[in-house]
Amino acid sequence: RFGLADEEDQIGAVTGLAWTETGGDLLTIEAVQMPGRGMMKVTGNLRDVMKESIQAASSLVRSRAVMLGIKPSQFNTTDIHVHVPDGATPKDGPSAGIAMTTAIVSLLTGNPVRRDVAMTGEVSLRGRVLPIGGLKEKLLAALRGGIKTVLIPEENEKDLAEIPDNVKEGLRIVPVTDINEVFARALTRPLTPIEWSDEDEAALQASLSGKPADPDAAESLRH
Amino acid sequence: RFGLADEEDQIGAVTGLAWTETGGDLLTIEAVQMPGRGMMKVTGNLRDVMKESIQAASSLVRSRAVMLGIKPSQFNTTDIHVHVPDGATPKDGPSAGIAMTTAIVSLLTGNPVRRDVAMTGEVSLRGRVLPIGGLKEKLLAALRGGIKTVLIPEENEKDLAEIPDNVKEGLRIVPVTDINEVFARALTRPLTPIEWSDEDEAALQASLSGKPADPDAAESLRH
Amino acid sequence: RFGLADEEDQIGAVTGLAWTETGGDLLTIEAVQMPGRGMMKVTGNLRDVMKESIQAASSLVRSRAVMLGIKPSQFNTTDIHVHVPDGATPKDGPSAGIAMTTAIVSLLTGNPVRRDVAMTGEVSLRGRVLPIGGLKEKLLAALRGGIKTVLIPEENEKDLAEIPDNVKEGLRIVPVTDINEVFARALTRPLTPIEWSDEDEAALQASLSGKPADPDAAESLRH
Amino acid sequence: RFGLADEEDQIGAVTGLAWTETGGDLLTIEAVQMPGRGMMKVTGNLRDVMKESIQAASSLVRSRAVMLGIKPSQFNTTDIHVHVPDGATPKDGPSAGIAMTTAIVSLLTGNPVRRDVAMTGEVSLRGRVLPIGGLKEKLLAALRGGIKTVLIPEENEKDLAEIPDNVKEGLRIVPVTDINEVFARALTRPLTPIEWSDEDEAALQASLSGKPADPDAAESLRH
Amino acid sequence: RFGLADEEDQIGAVTGLAWTETGGDLLTIEAVQMPGRGMMKVTGNLRDVMKESIQAASSLVRSRAVMLGIKPSQFNTTDIHVHVPDGATPKDGPSAGIAMTTAIVSLLTGNPVRRDVAMTGEVSLRGRVLPIGGLKEKLLAALRGGIKTVLIPEENEKDLAEIPDNVKEGLRIVPVTDINEVFARALTRPLTPIEWSDEDEAALQASLSGKPADPDAAESLRH
Amino acid sequence: RFGLADEEDQIGAVTGLAWTETGGDLLTIEAVQMPGRGMMKVTGNLRDVMKESIQAASSLVRSRAVMLGIKPSQFNTTDIHVHVPDGATPKDGPSAGIAMTTAIVSLLTGNPVRRDVAMTGEVSLRGRVLPIGGLKEKLLAALRGGIKTVLIPEENEKDLAEIPDNVKEGLRIVPVTDINEVFARALTRPLTPIEWSDEDEAALQASLSGKPADPDAAESLRH
Ligand SMILES: [Ca+2]
Ligand SMILES: [Ca+2]
Ligand SMILES: [Ca+2]
Ligand SMILES: [Ca+2]
Ligand SMILES: [Ca+2]
Ligand SMILES: [Ca+2]
Ligand SMILES: [Ca+2]
Ligand SMILES: [Ca+2]
Ligand SMILES: [Ca+2]
Ligand SMILES: [Ca+2]
Ligand SMILES: [Ca+2]
Ligand SMILES: [Ca+2]
Structure with a gap:
């Protein structure tokens, strides 16, 4: 079941794309919430840069909560846990940023993530989608995994020239520049400000x- | 008494399966609770990946407490301690995840764990049971220890081909994909939502x- | 005075047994309490495994406080300090677990420890007494130090075959499997639930x- | 889009100038706020000296909040996050100090930063602008990036002799000695005390x- | 002035004795208090064993505060700082334990320390004075420094045989076994329980x- | 402007003297306060011994606040930040102790520091001024920087023999033994108890x- 898309839309679970020396892979980002005092837990053998990318995703969401349809008071009485299985594999890098952000927004709005969408892209605090590496390996993994749509940073659009035609034909590849485009493509319902x-x-x-x-x-x- | 199944069903104590260079072994996970402020203590010479698997187990339980029959307010006024004897042996890896989760649920619901069940499997935040290594050694240790039933990840079912027949005959081996199947098999009573x-x-x-x-x-x- | 039993029964002071490359030794565990907010301090140049064994001892006591005769509310308004002199010698391992547990129970119940009893044994969160190493050296140190009774884990009973007769004749050696047996032997008064x-x-x-x-x-x- | 000036004036986003072995580069400092308890988060693979420079920027602003038009009580109920993309590149040094300070003041006053201004300079707690290194590489990067005005420490004015004429003609280079000059040049509106x-x-x-x-x-x- | 006894009795300042490879030296322990919330600060380039000896001294005092004449509530509203000049010299070991304890008691009772008394000895949580090393070098330093009375652990009394006669004649050497003897000798007034x-x-x-x-x-x- | 005395008396800014392998230098200590909860921040690439010297300076001031004219309650509602530019140069040692103390007192009393005074000396918790190294290099730097008066530890008075005559003639060198002498010389107004x-x-x-x-x-x- 690893390396395959989920069988149904899920709240708080997003498919990211990883890139290692041995090729690309699907990466599931899982987020759950529980009554608490605003703590954020991150697990999954994550190294510092990936941990920081979750902090940036969290601040992005907290700083524009009202616009995204989330009550700011929710952050005082909720703990959030973001986990990236499997637990034994070390993971690093900022390129899961947009997937982290989407997982948190899906979780806090109860808005499910489309199960056939995968994504890769660093995100800045202002929601800009920044370029990533390993595009080819990531797209191959997406195709293998049954993914239909892949969101990529617009600044990586130039790398599509090197991608084999069968990959480009088998996937709908959507370049994005802003996190709101990601939400629009990946969530099953539009986000409405409160x-x-x-x-x-x-x-x-x-x-x-x-x-x-x-x-x-x-x-x-x-x- | 090490390496042997318990003599009676116990609340908060689960038999996991460990895999080392010198073979497999039974691993007891012990959990106790006490009046407190929601702290989680973990001891037993645990390395980072195993510590993280306890955090994931804890968040899984907290995030679906009502469904499992646990009052969410209990987490504010209770400290939980998870210990894995013996204290001198370093332990690591995510494969005790389902055992950790079961120990915490047993503890907080007062629902005893069947003494003749052992289990191995990583758990994700959403309760998915993920594959593990060392299945053969773990099953041998279970047989030696007097275990009757062993829960394994369904994704490891393919590894059963390499397991000796006498082991497969001496144990009831149950593949599982979701943590709720684990609870159903390992706890003495069904879980009821509050x-x-x-x-x-x-x-x-x-x-x-x-x-x-x-x-x-x-x-x-x-x- | 080092290496000798105390001259009178003391509250919160227990004689453990240490095992080093140069032989065995008596080890005094001292515990004091003071008004506070539930902090636990541990000192005496203790390494991680011994520190964890004090955490396990503490949780064991807290999780069954009422049965041991201790008001759970006491843990909110008391700080406990466990110290193992001398301060310059590094100490490690889980085998002082039952001594740590006894020191804390003696302290919180005001029940003095018999001055001529020494003990060695790891303790699990459920109160099981687990086996230890260095039994021979520890018993020799106990005899030298004027100890009359030594509590050992029942799983170490098999090691008594290698112990010289004069040691076995000079000491009353009591195998134990559960921490309650330790309390019964080492404390001067029975424990009564509140x-x-x-x-x-x-x-x-x-x-x-x-x-x-x-x-x-x-x-x-x-x- | 990296290495280019923003397309519009932004609140809480300032263009700094970085200097590496391979040349200069634009560095975006992003700051967002959210309801909180006065925490300051800093991310972007920052090393200790750059982290400290954000602490100094923050204290400078907090210590003269009223003069800058910021209610001191705002710091009790707001968390601030400062991030420096991209997340994978390590960054160090104190020379982004005036940019950090400007980003925080822009954020807390809602006063946008002029999009065609870049700046480099260490800042002291008293607001003095201290000299930096790599001026030539930084100015080249500013020119390349479409920046119109660059603020530099007055103590670096002597280094302008070595800067090519085309760079000096293509940029308005403004030496500054005090952080208030930076605010006056970089923010779109004057700051008014409350x-x-x-x-x-x-x-x-x-x-x-x-x-x-x-x-x-x-x-x-x-x- | 380093290496010389103080010119007057002081509250919260005690003369200890240090032992290094190059000989013995006087060591001043300074303690001050200030309104606070029960924090204990320790400075003076102290290594872990010496830091722990201050923790033990503090707990000893807190656990018997009433007997020493100190209101337990004082620990909630007071911070204590223990410093050992000079700040650049690393210091370690438990042998300043009785001096630390005396400094804290002097500070909290307002009872000055006799200026011509120096002391060396580890202290246990129960107030037992434990043996130390370097007695000869320490006594020589005391004599050189104008000290009149030196308190030493009774278990070091046997080492006096190797001490030159002129040292033993120039100093009043008082062996002690319990911290109360130290207080009686070193403080200018008796301690009275509250x-x-x-x-x-x-x-x-x-x-x-x-x-x-x-x-x-x-x-x-x-x- | 580095290495030169300030142009006017300043609150919370003191000129210290540093000594490195390449000679002496002026060192500015800056302190600011802001509404807070009693936190002390220290920055400027400071190593442990210099950080500890700021803690000692702070405790000295807090423990005698009333005598210095500072309301003790101020420490509950104020955060203090001490910074030592420039941010990129590592700094260590206890010899800025009296400068740190003076900066904090100036800040909290609003009493400006004389701009033509520099100082070097370790300070003990009791306010004793302890000797330092590098006197010659420090005095040369003071002379170069336009300083008129330098405060030095009285125990360093003996080192003045090696100082060139032109330095001794160009500077007013004042040996001090107690921090109160430092305040009297360096602050523009006397301190009055509240x-x-x-x-x-x-x-x-x-x-x-x-x-x-x-x-x-x-x-x-x-x-
Ligand atoms: Ca795995
Ligand atoms: Ca686009
Ligand atoms: Ca063991
Ligand atoms: Ca199944
Ligand atoms: Ca010793
Ligand atoms: Ca038995
Ligand atoms: Ca990148
Ligand atoms: Ca100017
Ligand atoms: Ca020194
Ligand atoms: Ca005696
Ligand atoms: Ca610099
Ligand atoms: Ca003088």
């Missing part, structure tokens, strides 16, 4: 600073 | 964010 | 989750 | 020490 | 567990 | 232990 009033924001800030959401007290902080 | 109302969830979230479970305050967070 | 009502437990859990012990609030967590 | 009364300060201090903003209680702290 | 009622203890425990000192609430924890 | 009543102290202690400044509650802690 309403988040000034009162909501004041209540959240009061909760974060350990002070009661007392309108008078809030008042006295401002004049 | 009821967990929106009020329960709101009270828990209020407790986690340090704010009172005041319905009005909760209201003002939402409109 | 009463711990559901109200006590609810008050403790409320304190641990930072919420008031308000029966109504507690109610709302449950229906 | 009003911050003694009552605001007392409310903030009460929040920080976990005590209520009770004027009587505050009084009793002072006479 | 009164510490059950109400005091309940108030302290309530403060430690974050619960109000409400007698009814306390009651409900016990029946 | 009033700090028992009520102030009780309110601070209540704030530190998380309990309300309720006089009755305070009472019940004492009888």
Whole structure:
């Protein structure tokens, strides 16, 4: 079952693409949430650069939560765990960034990820999709694994010249420049911003600073 | 008594299977709980990959606690300690994942583990049972230790061809793909979901964010 | 005075047995408590495996506190320090486990340890006494040090064949399989469970989750 | 798109200049904020000296927040993440200090950074701009990247003698000695101090020490 | 002034004795306190064994605070810093244990240390004074430094045979077995236990567990 | 501008003297404060001994805050950052101790440091000024940098014999033994103790232990 696409759309599970000395492979990113205090756990024998790419994915989502349809207060009462099986294989690099981001957004919005989409691309804090290496090996692995659509960084579009025709014919390859394009392609439903009033924001800030959401007290902080 | 199955069903104690250069061995996973604040302690000279597999087991259980019959609030007021004797032998690898998960579920539900069942398999955050190495040595150790039933990953079923007939005759070998199959086989009683109302969830979230479970305050967070 | 039994029964001080390349030695385990917030300090130039054996001892005691006669709430308002003099000698291994456990129970119950008892044995989280190495050297050190009774793991009983007769005649050697046998032999008074009502437990859990012990609030967590 | 200036003014994104063995390069500093408790995250494969330069930038801003137009209370309820793509390239040195500082001020004031300005310079806690290395390579990279204006430390003005004329003609090179000059040149709007009364300060201090903003209680702290 | 006894009795400053390859030396232990939350800082280029000896000294004092005349609640609202100048010389070993303990007790009781007393000895958590090395070099340094009285472990009394007569005549050498003997010799005033009622203890425990000192609430924890 | 004295008196900025293999240099110590919770940040590529010397400086100031004119409660609601530019040069050793201490006192009292004073000396927790190395190189750097007055440890006075006459004539060299002499020479105004009543102290202690400044509650802690 390793190296094959999932059999159904899943919440919080995204198919990334890995590149090793012996070729490309599918990489499953799994994210689950549980009641907690805003901790982020990452496991799967991840090296520092991949760990940092999960931190960037998390901050990207937290910093634009309202636009993505996620209540900011959710981060105070939820722990998130991102795991990349299998547990024994060391993994590194930033190129799973857009897959990490998509897994977190899918998890927190309850919006399933299309099971036949795979993706590769570094993501910046502003949501820009940055180029990656090993495109050829990754596309071969996607084809082998039954993937139908692969999202790649637009800056890698020039590398498609070296990709065999049968691969390009067997896959729908979509170049993207921004994480919102990734969400649009990979999630089964569009993302809708939530309403988040000034009162909501004041209540959240009061909760974060350990002070009661007392309108008078809030008042006295401002004049 | 090392290398032998327990004499009675136990809560929080599961028999795993280890594989070293000198052969296979039974591995006892012990879990106890105590009043606390949600800390997880792991001991037994465990290396990083095995430590991570306990984290994954823990998050799997926490993220689907209600379905497993565990109150989510229990994680706030309980510390859990997972230990793998003996204390002097270094241990590593993800293949005790399903045993770790079963130990934690048994502990938190008070549901004893069948004493004549052993198991080997990595577990993903979504509960998928992933393949392991050293199947032959592990099965030999199970037979020697008086085990009757061994749960193995379905993806390892193909390795059974190389296993001696006397081992396959002396053990009931059960391939599994999902952690729920493991619970069904290894625990003495079925797991039953608890009821967990929106009020329960709101009270828990209020407790986690340090704010009172005041319905009005909760209201003002939402409109 | 090093290498000699204590002159009187002491609370929180247990005589263990160490085994080095140059022979066996008595090892004093000292435990003290002080008002605090549940911290456990361990000192005495201890290596990782011995530090882990103190963690296991501590969790064993915490997880069965009521049965041992210790109020679970005590762990919230007490810090415990376990020290193994002398401070300059590195120490490692799990074989002081039963001595660590006994020191902590003696300390928290105020039940003195018999001064002429020494002990060696790893302990599991479930209280099983696991085998150790260096039995001969340890028994010689016990005899030299004026010890009268030595508790050893039952699984080491087979090693008694190699022990000189004068040692076996000079010491009362007691094989044990469970930590409760250790408590019965080493403490001067029997351990008596305390009463711990559901109200006590609810008050403790409320304190641990930072919420008031308000029966109504507690109610709302449950229906 | 790497190595090119942004297409529009952005909040929290600043173009720095890097210097490696193989030449100069543009370096994007990205900063985002999210509801939180005052944590600062830094990623991008940064080595210790660059991490420290972000800490200095942060303290500079926090210590003069009111003058820069930022409410000090904002630091209690906001987490900030500074990231420097790409994630796989190690980066070090203090010379991005003024760019880091500008990114944080832009983020917290909502004041966009001019897209055609790049900058290089270490910054001290007092806002002094300290000299850097690799000026020639950095200016070449700025020119290549479509940058119009480059801010450099005044102490590096002497190095301009060695810079080719076409570079000096293609760029507006502005020597600066103080971080306020950097803000004036790089941000699209002037910075305006906020009003911050003694009552605001007392409310903030009460929040920080976990005590209520009770004027009587505050009084009793002072006479 | 290094290597010479202090000119007046001081609170929180004790003269220890160090032993290096090049001979013995006086070692000043300095302790200060400040309002805080119970942190212990240790500086002076101290290696692990010496750091641990300060932890043991601290726990010894905390665990018998009432007997020594120190309010246990003081540890919640005080930070303590122990420093051993000079800052550039690495220092290790447990033999400053009794000096560390004396410095902390002097500091917390406001009881000055006699300026002409030096001391060497490891201390156990129970207050036993354990033997040390380098006695001869240490006594020579004490004599050179103008010290009048030196406290040594009784187990080192046998080493006095090798000490030159002029040293033994120039110093009052006092063998000690228990830390209370050290306090009696080194402090200028006797130590007097404080009164510490059950109400005091309940108030302290309530403060430690974050619960109000409400007698009814306390009651409900016990029946 | 590096290696030259400041052009005006500054709060929280002190000129120290460094000594490297290639000669002496001026070293600026910068300290800023911001609303916070009592954190101390130190940056500037500092090695362990210099970091420890800042901790000692901080504790010295905190432990005698009232005498220096600083409200002890200020440490609960303020974070302090000490930075030593430039950020790329590693720095070590305890000899900037008196400069660190002076920077912190200047910062917290708002008392500017005389711009033409430089200083070198280790400081002990009790405020003793301890000897340093490299005096000649440091004095040469001070002269070169336009410094008028240099404070040195009295124990280094003997080294003045080797200093060239022109250096001794160009600088006012002041030997000091105690940190209070340093403050008197380096700060522009005398330090004045503040009033700090028992009520102030009780309110601070209540704030530190998380309990309300309720006089009755305070009472019940004492009888
Ligand atoms: Ca594997
Ligand atoms: Ca596009
Ligand atoms: Ca063993
Ligand atoms: Ca199956
Ligand atoms: Ca020793
Ligand atoms: Ca038995
Ligand atoms: Ca890259
Ligand atoms: Ca200028
Ligand atoms: Ca020195
Ligand atoms: Ca004696
Ligand atoms: Ca530099
Ligand atoms: Ca003088």
